[in-house]
Amino acid sequence: xxxSDKLKKLxxxxxxxxxxxxxxxxxxxxxxxxxxxxxxYPSMESFKLLAKLFHTTIDELISDEDIxxxxxxxxKIARNFYWGVLASFLVALGFxxxxxxxxxxxxxxxxxxxxxxxWVFAYFATPRYKRLEAKKDGTFTKHLIIRLVILxxxxxxxxxxxIQTF
Numbered sequence: 679x680x681x682s683d684k685l686k687k688l689x690x691x692x693x694x695x696x697x698x699x700x701x702x703x704x705x706x707x708x709x710x711x712x713x714x715x716x717x718x719y720p721s722m723e724s725f726k727l728l729a730k731l732f733h734t735t736i737d738e739l740i741s742d743e744d745i746x747x748x749x750x751x752x753x754k755i756a757r758n759f760y761w762g763v764l765a766s767f768l769v770a771l772g773f774x775x776x777x778x779x780x781x782x783x784x785x786x787x788x789x790x791x792x793x794x795x796x797w798v799f800a801y802f803a804t805p806r807y808k809r810l811e812a813k814k815d816g817t818f819t820k821h822l823i824i825r826l827v828i829l830x831x832x833x834x835x836x837x838x839x840x841i842q843t844f
Contacts, residue, residue: 680747681740682716688732689714703727719748752805759802766795770832774839783843789836793829800825 679687689699689710696710703710703724712718720728729736770792777785804812804821812818 679741680716681719682714684739684741685710685728686714688728688734692732699731702731716747719751749805749807752807756803756805756808759799762799763796763803766792766799767828767832768792770796770836774832774836777843778839781843783840786836786840786843789832789839793832793836796832797825797829 689696694702696707696714700707700710703720704727705720705724709718709720709724713720725736725739728734729739732739770789773785773788773792777783777789809818812821
């Protein structure tokens with residue numbers, strides 16, 4: 679049985695509405711609704727409160743299927759961040775080229791914004807569970823070095839363009 683079904687069942691067995699459960703967990707009714715419709719998962723703190731409230735364990739609340747669903751949801755979110763990585767890379771490069779072609783130095787600000795966005799999106803483009811696995815098996819450093827090299831190349835392009843423009 680999936681977590682969403684378990685939660686709904688436990689809530690009804692304890693004669694609680696979504697609003698009442700939300701109040702006991704210090705979350706919104708919308709959050710409880712998302713959990714019950716399999717559109718999200720509670721935080722660890724909420725899991726602890728749920729387990730205590732329903733006199734069960736977190737392990738009993740979560741099944742293997744739930745873990746896979748959460749990983750799938752994290753992968754989906756990470757894919758969206760990946761598109762943000764590509765877009766911010768292109769923005770940084772585009773503004774650097776625009777600065778070089780037009781000799782308008784203020785375009786370089788767009789490049790720096792693109793670089794900052796690239797760094798933020800790059801971090802979130804890898805799902806959390808994969809970042810944790812990478813830290814355990816030692817591949818995290820390799821991924822970080824690759825991102826730093828790309829970031830360094832972007833910064834070199836931007837600085838070179840800025841120097842030529844000024």
